[in-house]
Amino acid sequence: MINRAAPTDYDVVVVGSGIAGLSAALSAAPRARVAVVTKGALDDGCSRYAQGGIAAAVGDGDDPELHYQDTIAAGRGLCHPEAVRVLVEEGPARVRQLIEWGVAFDTQDGELLLAQEAAHSRPRILHARGDGTGLEVETALIRRLRASGARVIEHADVTGVLTTTDGAACGVSITTNPAESHTTTLSSSAVVLASGGASRLWRNSTNPESATGDGVALAYSAGADVAGMEFAQFHPTALAMDGAPRFLISEAVRGEGAWIVNRDGRRFVLDVDPRGELAGRDVVARAIWEELERSGEPCVYLDCSPIGARAAVRFPTIAATCARYGLDIARQPIPVSPAAHYMIGGVRTDLDGASTLPGLYACGEVANSGVHGANRLASNSLLESLVFSQRAVHAALGWASESPPGQPGSMTRTSSPRASLLDPREGWSTLRDALWTGAGVVRDESGLRAASGKCEAVRVATSGATTLPTMQLHAAASTASLVCAAALAREESRGCHLRSDLPQASDQWHGDLVMHKDRGARFDRHL
Numbered sequence: 001m002i003n004r005a006a007p008t009d010y011d012v013v014v015v016g017s018g019i020a021g022l023s024a025a026l027s028a029a030p031r032a033r034v035a036v037v038t039k040g041a042l043d044d045g046c047s048r049y050a051q052g053g054i055a056a057a058v059g060d061g062d063d064p065e066l067h068y069q070d071t072i073a074a075g076r077g078l079c080h081p082e083a084v085r086v087l088v089e090e091g092p093a094r095v096r097q098l099i100e101w102g103v104a105f106d107t108q109d110g111e112l113l114l115a116q117e118a119a120h121s122r123p124r125i126l127h128a129r130g131d132g133t134g135l136e137v138e139t140a141l142i143r144r145l146r147a148s149g150a151r152v153i154e155h156a157d158v159t160g161v162l163t164t165t166d167g168a169a170c171g172v173s174i175t176t177n178p179a180e181s182h183t184t185t186l187s188s189s190a191v192v193l194a195s196g197g198a199s200r201l202w203r204n205s206t207n208p209e210s211a212t213g214d215g216v217a218l219a220y221s222a223g224a225d226v227a228g229m230e231f232a233q234f235h236p237t238a239l240a241m242d243g244a245p246r247f248l249i250s251e252a253v254r255g256e257g258a259w260i261v262n263r264d265g266r267r268f269v270l271d272v273d274p275r276g277e278l279a280g281r282d283v284v285a286r287a288i289w290e291e292l293e294r295s296g297e298p299c300v301y302l303d304c305s306p307i308g309a310r311a312a313v314r315f316p317t318i319a320a321t322c323a324r325y326g327l328d329i330a331r332q333p334i335p336v337s338p339a340a341h342y343m344i345g346g347v348r349t350d351l352d353g354a355s356t357l358p359g360l361y362a363c364g365e366v367a368n369s370g371v372h373g374a375n376r377l378a379s380n381s382l383l384e385s386l387v388f389s390q391r392a393v394h395a396a397l398g399w400a401s402e403s404p405p406g407q408p409g410s411m412t413r414t415s416s417p418r419a420s421l422l423d424p425r426e427g428w429s430t431l432r433d434a435l436w437t438g439a440g441v442v443r444d445e446s447g448l449r450a451a452s453g454k455c456e457a458v459r460v461a462t463s464g465a466t467t468l469p470t471m472q473l474h475a476a477a478s479t480a481s482l483v484c485a486a487a488l489a490r491e492e493s494r495g496c497h498l499r500s501d502l503p504q505a506s507d508q509w510h511g512d513l514v515m516h517k518d519r520g521a522r523f524d525r526h527l
């Protein structure tokens, strides 16, 4: 048990219940007082939708060094090498721990089955239930968490990070009633943000409703640095059928041999990269985007016929979802187009998940740890969540035991009390259209300026939030505005930040854009 002179409710509050949050809480629960706060039910986390799996160098003939090289190459010069080292070297131990915790990865003849995904130099993706990896991992971790003694607070929105008078995080305020602004305070020695991504801020997204970037807004508003907000990754192949959700068609389908073709059946990605369907995600998304612009068609197609009848066995969730919309993936091509999928940018953290605000830690998609650079390598995100959540919570507990308790000071909210005249539904619609149109797969200055103006207008109009729906919209608008500002500032194309008006990468931009609410933006050049 952590020893602190002034009693707090908890040693650590973990915000979020995806794989990063669950893993952080499980690592802390045996030795500390832990609360997990989650927006929905415990099992609503974004990670459960992960299909492709977890990349780790565990196979015969693989090596963390090879995984390191692939990750660095995908990141287009902006990965933090020391963070990637940590990821690839600690990754295999985290995978073994998952197996000890009861996760059943798919095997064949007693050996782990490893899949191929784009830009990996060899098959190294562990998966479970075929294409249900996230669900399998979350189910095992939730079972363990329920028995761990950690307190779980469901259906609660975090509306602010509490800070001491000397500027350290010391808990969170939460609200559980959408109709009221009434908040409850949870005091803690440290806070670990694991609240997931922001891709649901775009009109077309593979993510669940909850992925609206509120963790970034909370940390920024409390005074932490955020970085890399211009790097929103678009998945090349989301289901594109009228009336169907933008359901993810995993990269692993291409890894098994499926082709991307246009209406005439031509594999056009080969025109831009000899690796074709297995080129980096940024290359494939751009190729599809340009094909759609050129042809005026609403989608291209994923042709699974090279996989044959095996496709439905290997990808049961994808086959069942497509079947629900009348599509037999073994016989009919799947209509697909890009959709917002993963936010690389986030709360700037060091190798131990520490943000620049003392006592505040971040891990998983809400963090910008430096492992993904300008373009995330497929299936590195669950690994990042596992590796850095454990580092973050370990460091948070160390901080909690060593730092003297401060006097609770201000609660930093993402808004100040004033009435808002904006209808939240209209505000959400404005944000989502603005980002999709102006800050989509390919952007330019005028589109970004227009998007920025719209997001800022929503942010300002909701700064008087007194009810939870308006506070949520305000947080989303704050994060969306950071995306636009960063994408405008980075005057080059690199990885998943593609500017049609500035199509080349520039040495001048070899570094990270870091933003702070009082100090503005700065550029941290890589050496």
Ligand code: SIN
Binding pocket: 050, 051, 052, 053, 249, 250, 251, 252, 342, 377, 378, 379, 380, 381
């Ligand atoms: C996929 O299965 O294609 C998604 C995996 C990922 O985003 O890493």
